[in-house]
Amino acid sequence: MDNVIYYYTTKGKKIHEFTPGGDITCIEPFFYNPKQYYGLFVVVGNEIRLYIDYLLVDRIKSEAQVSWIKFGGLGREEAVLIIVSKTGSLAVKMFKRTAVLDDKEFLKNNGGLQVMKLTIPKKTKAFVSQGMREKTNADLIFKIFQRDLFMLKLYITKSYAELQSSNLASLGFSDDFSAIEVQVDVLGFGPMFRVVINMSSGKKITLRNLKIMFSYNKDLYSMKNDIIDICYLLPNYPQSLVVPVEAKQLATGQSGDICMKIMESYQLPALIPPSKQKPLVTHAFTMPVCETDFLE
Template sequence: MRMKMTGIRALNTPWLDAFTDAHAGIYTFSHCITMADINGDGDYKLIIADLGTGSSNIRLKVRDQSLETDVFYEFLQNLRQEIGFNNLTERSQQLLILDHSKRKEFVEEQKNLPPKKQTVITCVSTLKKSMTDEDAISCIVFGTESGEIYILESEAFVILQKVQLEGGEVHSPAPAHIACSGLYDVEFRIVCLCRDGTLRLLRRGWQQTRTLTELTAPAVGLLLMPDGSSSIIVALMDSALHCFSKKGRRQWKLQMEKNITAIGSVHLPQQGLCLVAVALSGGLIKLYSGQQLVDTIATPDTVAALRFGRFGQEENSLVLITVAGCLMVKILKRTANFVTQTTTDGFVPGQQVKVPIPKKTRLFVEQTMRERQCYKEIHQAFQHDLFRLHLTAARACVQALQSCSLPVSSKEPLKLTAQVLGLGPKFRLAITLQNMSKDVPLKGLFIVVHCDDKMYIVERPFIEVPMLVPSLTYKFDTIVECVSDLSISDEVRVFVVKQQQTEPLLSVVIEMPVCDMLAMTS
């Protein structure tokens, strides 16, 4: 396919216009486009299934040519009751719905053709078999017009699993869109959208699919987000974008201003983002991170199909095909940074969603009635408890100031910390002093270590402190030896006193650890 390079415009957009071919003449859908390393050289090629603009002649088939038309019609009616309408050939189904006057002519036209039941593939996807590597072997997963889902082994072309979708009495619903995640040998999920408007799920070990929900309009596209959130994104023909959980519960809904023509996932693992690209009629593409709009791309025509992935040597390429058959390739800048865009009223869409208010319980109603009736008593009790709390806090503060038991002095800008090191019977008492003043040095200070002399002996109970320079930390230590034979512990108090003052500046109480009796005996 011939492509021509266009000039890369330096606009305020994270996308670069790489290729454009206005005369490509391609007519396809998003699930008919992929990028793959065909030659194994790391150069990814663009693969497109072109649907064209012509029409195909569908050949219809009947089962037998020797029977009379009316007898054969009755035979097909009985066979329909036994095996179902969907299990008949296309010619047999066509004969059953024709008028009586046209049956004989139809049989004469089709009687020489051999009886054969054919079906067509309606949707296709891939599923990793045993490893999640990019070049690992994948299985082919496709749905058929007869309402079946096949999982095909890609090397030997062996059918690994076949599942028939459950439907009504007439026929099984045909899957129109399909998406896969996980590993076939470990655990996988296959989500399909059927033409009857049902969203169905198939997992490993299941013999039948389970219906998650029923949609209100025909679907445009289906995405299974690869970011681990297990979210299912569905675009409908009523211009709505829905997000469902893995159990089929709708999480949010976005109403677009125009009809949705195509959707695709924009997975950016380097940025930890997984965006949803929504193409609208008129040539506008919106990129959403959840419910938040992060970027907008304008194209000259309505986009009919899009695919994001690796193309050539570029990791992040966006392939667009318009309804007129124009092919465009855009490359994401390596410096691209997606930021949430606000709406006209200044709020992002996620902030406009109303928070669900829980229902009022009986207990809540009774409590509300009680507060209305006894509002005076409740206010008085609250004020009484508040005053008691203020009084208790004030008493504790005064007591701490009077006893100088705070680590920070209220008289001098001084801070004291103490730490006990060792297992015993000899402990090292590490003391730290810091002058919190900006420019005033402190002098004439002493450290006094006080304890019960029946429990401990302090090597240096009185330590003279040199002049403390502001913003510097001074460390002192002394040895405290346990002399008691009992396996108990006691408190050791450390005071900081100043010369010619009767009250200490500050003090700390140290809870000594229990001495190791094994070390004392040794």
């Protein structure tokens, strides 16, 4: 034995060591919950020393060499020290409830050397403990980060899918939907608006004999042509249409949605009942509120 006491964490990392200055017979942990005292008894020869926070705070001298000690509860007393000497004698000492343990004994035995315990602020302790936790659990924290990132991407994907399936996005009802790309922009402050429709065929085929049909609230808006003919759509060649829309309700400031359907010519309402119509693309967009005349 090297007569050195080592302190380790629960994970086996050494944090401190010191030499009592003699042959160590045995050691015993010390704890007193009412005052939150936690320390270590060290038996050196016929002397029992108590260390708290690596400092010597008290000592008990015995007439004979101490064989072993035990600290704990006995009967109604919760802090009792049992001392057994090599001669076979047994002694029982009770811890005083009014006892105050500090580093006076340490200062006395070191010629008044000013050794003070460093006071660390609470925020600094929290920062240090957080840093140690991140260092020791780096793999787990990284896995949790990856999981949260995946859940965030999943939430964004679901929200985007819900947006795409809402009434404000384009919906396709046939296999030709993927061949038509539609983009709608509303320009103007009112009461006259310009609806710019950009369309193109995304595949290597030319779409022919298409019509655009608009459905809207007749009390809010008016259009010159509710049906527009499209002779053909060329592949990867955008085609633009400008449709004027006039707002009627200027005083109330109401606004509504306009639904645009792209369908083949033989599916017009005059030829096929609405229940059997299958438009290629349905696109709904919301009209802005008319601005007041700021020149008045």
